[in-house]
Amino acid sequence: MPVVISSTKKQILNAARNFFRERGYAATSMREIAKEVGVEPASLYSHFKSKEAILQYICFHIADEFFEMQEPILNSVSNPIEKLKRLVTGHINVIIENLEASSVFFNEWCYLKKSELKKFAEMRERYERGFRNVILEGITSGDFRMMDVSFTVRLLFSVMNGIHEWYKISGKVTPDEAGEKMSEFILNGLAIK
Amino acid sequence: MPVVISSTKKQILNAARNFFRERGYAATSMREIAKEVGVEPASLYSHFKSKEAILQYICFHIADEFFEMQEPILNSVSNPIEKLKRLVTGHINVIIENLEASSVFFNEWCYLKKSELKKFAEMRERYERGFRNVILEGITSGDFRMMDVSFTVRLLFSVMNGIHEWYKISGKVTPDEAGEKMSEFILNGLAIK
DNA sequence: CCTACCGATCGGTAGG
DNA sequence: CCTACCGATCGGTAGG
Numbered sequence: 001m002p003v004v005i006s007s008t009k010k011q012i013l014n015a016a017r018n019f020f021r022e023r024g025y026a027a028t029s030m031r032e033i034a035k036e037v038g039v040e041p042a043s044l045y046s047h048f049k050s051k052e053a054i055l056q057y058i059c060f061h062i063a064d065e066f067f068e069m070q071e072p073i074l075n076s077v078s079n080p081i082e083k084l085k086r087l088v089t090g091h092i093n094v095i096i097e098n099l100e101a102s103s104v105f106f107n108e109w110c111y112l113k114k115s116e117l118k119k120f121a122e123m124r125e126r127y128e129r130g131f132r133n134v135i136l137e138g139i140t141s142g143d144f145r146m147m148d149v150s151f152t153v154r155l156l157f158s159v160m161n162g163i164h165e166w167y168k169i170s171g172k173v174t175p176d177e178a179g180e181k182m183s184e185f186i187l188n189g190l191a192i193k
Numbered sequence: 194m195p196v197v198i199s200s201t202k203k204q205i206l207n208a209a210r211n212f213f214r215e216r217g218y219a220a221t222s223m224r225e226i227a228k229e230v231g232v233e234p235a236s237l238y239s240h241f242k243s244k245e246a247i248l249q250y251i252c253f254h255i256a257d258e259f260f261e262m263q264e265p266i267l268n269s270v271s272n273p274i275e276k277l278k279r280l281v282t283g284h285i286n287v288i289i290e291n292l293e294a295s296s297v298f299f300n301e302w303c304y305l306k307k308s309e310l311k312k313f314a315e316m317r318e319r320y321e322r323g324f325r326n327v328i329l330e331g332i333t334s335g336d337f338r339m340m341d342v343s344f345t346v347r348l349l350f351s352v353m354n355g356i357h358e359w360y361k362i363s364g365k366v367t368p369d370e371a372g373e374k375m376s377e378f379i380l381n382g383l384a385i386k
Numbered sequence: 387c388c389t390a391c392c393g394a395t396c397g398g399t400a401g402g
Numbered sequence: 403c404c405t406a407c408c409g410a411t412c413g414g415t416a417g418g
Contacts (some may be wrong), residue, residue, distance in 0.1 A: 008387090026220035027304070030413060042415080043387045059235050081384065107300065111220070136382070144383045148374060151366065155378050158355025159348050166347050173344065178410065179339060189382035190328070190337045191274060201403090223397060235399080236403045244397065 009047045016054045017100035023057055025108040056116055056144055062101040067116050074130050078140050080138030089179030090161060091102045095164050096175045102164045128153060202240045204230045209247045210293035218248055218301040250311055252302050255294040256316055258287050273331030282372030287356050289368045295357045306378050321346060
């Protein structure tokens with residue numbers, strides 16, 4: 001059942017995503033967002049009850065996208081290597097298709113209020129567990145080296161998430177090529193064996 | 194020639210580094226910094242001419258540390274693999290020994306004023322070039338696979354820089370062990386060959 | 387969705 | 403390094 005969302009609300013979210021990414025949450029004022037949308041500052045409050053509520057919407061909405069991508073892959077039957085490749089490609093595709101929201105998700109989540117911060121941490125833990133399990137499967141199956149799984153998953157997320165800072169939609173590398181190259185980096189590294 | 198720096202100035206920098214990392218530059222007020230140091234807000238301005246000047250000091254000071262680490266390694270005669278290992282370990286050691294400053298360097302540089310932003314970008318470009326050249330050397334020598342060097346260097350920096358977000362001084366992984374594990378990840382990846 | 391407005395807080399300065 | 407203070411801007415509300 002699709003959630004109906006007014007055109008003005010969409011515009012507010014769009015403006016907020018851009019400003020929050022560009023200048024940061026704390027440095028963005030409700031007045032700037034209102035001006036961009038073309039309404040008076042007070043009018044924003046008939047769509048969101050606070051500035052932080054806008055941030056909430058952005059962060060949890062993009063989180064849904066990550067889970068919707070992850071679940072079918074985790075439940076598929078492919079081997080660990082194939083599974084990891086698909087997760088990596090899926091993850092960076094979500095980022096690339098939502099560059100502004102992803103940047104806010106990665107960099108501005110800390111401005112969520114306490115109760116939401118807790119939900120946020122639990123969600124991230126659940127998502128990361130999916131990746132950890134695939135790596136464990138791969139070690140068990142003999143496809144992956146023995147390694148410190150927690151440490152490695154953090155490296156994995158660093159590589160994948162970093163892409164939001166430098167990927168250019170207009171560049172010559174398509175999202176799928178980026179997934180290919182990144183998977184090669186993650187699976188085989190730089191050195192010739 | 195060591196630059197003499199007053200005890201109060203040091204305290205201001207320390208408080209600023211902590212607050213800028215914890216809440217972000219924009220969300221930190223001069224009043225909070227002053228309170229932490231134990232002086233009146235107005236007194237900060239006899240040490241720094243503006244809030245942004247504090248940010249400048251933090252960003253460019255830690256940048257010096259990165260260059261001081263990099264230069265001798267680039268000029269050493271070790272082979273590309275050894276060189277890259279030492280650069281990786283050196284880079285993350287600078288981060289780990291300066292977690293607050295590094296976080297500010299990576300996340301808050303965008304609040305520098307325009308003229309400083311330009312210097313900052315040039316500096317970063319020069320530093321990254323050092324890494325790119327080592328990878329090029331490695332491809333030429335046959336130690337590294339053929340690859341998209343620009344793309345790979347971005348992945349490399351993502352892996353290395355990400356550590357400032359999750360490394361715990363109190364954890365069981367020492368800085369040198371972290372360098373070892375990270376180099377293994379970068380050079381050989383997850384898969385068994 | 388607007389007008390009108392609130393109290394709080396901001397970075398920074400004058401002058402000592 | 404302090405007292406005293408500035409104009410600007412902030413998130414948000416009342417009431418229509």
